[in-house]
Amino acid sequence: MKKGFVFIETLIVLVVLTVSIVSLYGMYIKISTDINIRRYYDNINDLYKVDVVRDYISEETKESTTNLITITPNNCTSYMKTGCRAVLETLNIENVYINNADVSVILASSSIPLKNSLREYMKTIQRNSTTRFIIVSFKYNGRNYYASLRI
Numbered sequence: 001m002k003k004g005f006v007f008i009e010t011l012i013v014l015v016v017l018t019v020s021i022v023s024l025y026g027m028y029i030k031i032s033t034d035i036n037i038r039r040y041y042d043n044i045n046d047l048y049k050v051d052v053v054r055d056y057i058s059e060e061t062k063e064s065t066t067n068l069i070t071i072t073p074n075n076c077t078s079y080m081k082t083g084c085r086a087v088l089e090t091l092n093i094e095n096v097y098i099n100n101a102d103v104s105v106i107l108a109s110s111s112i113p114l115k116n117s118l119r120e121y122m123k124t125i126q127r128n129s130t131t132r133f134i135i136v137s138f139k140y141n142g143r144n145y146y147a148s149l150r151i
Contacts, residue, residue: 037124040143040144040145040146041121041124041145041146041147042146042147042148043145043147046136046138046145046146046147047147047149049091049093049136049138049147050134050136050147050148050149051149052087052091053080053087053088053091053093053096053134053136054134054149054151056080056081056083056084056087057079057080057081057096057098057134057151058079058080058081061079061080061098062098062151064098064100065100066100067099067100067101067105067106067109067112068097068098068099068100068101068106068112069097069098069100070095070096070097071095071096071097071098072088072094072095072096073085073088073089073093076088076096079098091138092138092139092140093136093137093138094137094138094139094144095136095137096134096135096136096137097118097134097135097136097137098132098133098134098135098151099132099133099135100132103122103123103125103133106122107119107122107123115137115144117144117146118135118137118144118146121135121146121148122135125148131150132150132151133148133149133150133151134148134149134150134151135147135148136148
């Protein structure tokens, strides 16, 4: 009788330990994901750069109704004030995106070509149909960084 009790007690301890380890592993995964998000998204230096870029965007571009405007150093004169190419290259800006639709609409559209890393960043942005953002893609050391501000 005593051996059966020890066996059941051992099983209960193993179950409790297993549940504890699984819950700790789940918390570790969430924390490491949050750290990666903070590392590559919305760094304070990048937010200041986005603010500079936001000042260069023309009023016509801000009032546009296109779902997503993609601005590169090559086509920036169509959407921004003069001298934009030098500003974008100096700040290591790869692309500037202006959304005029809900972020979830842009993510759901298969006709808009977006990098996977940009799609992941856009999932972290507050989704609200009335909020418009300027999203800036930076490239440092072969890695994509993103920052955004409201227009």
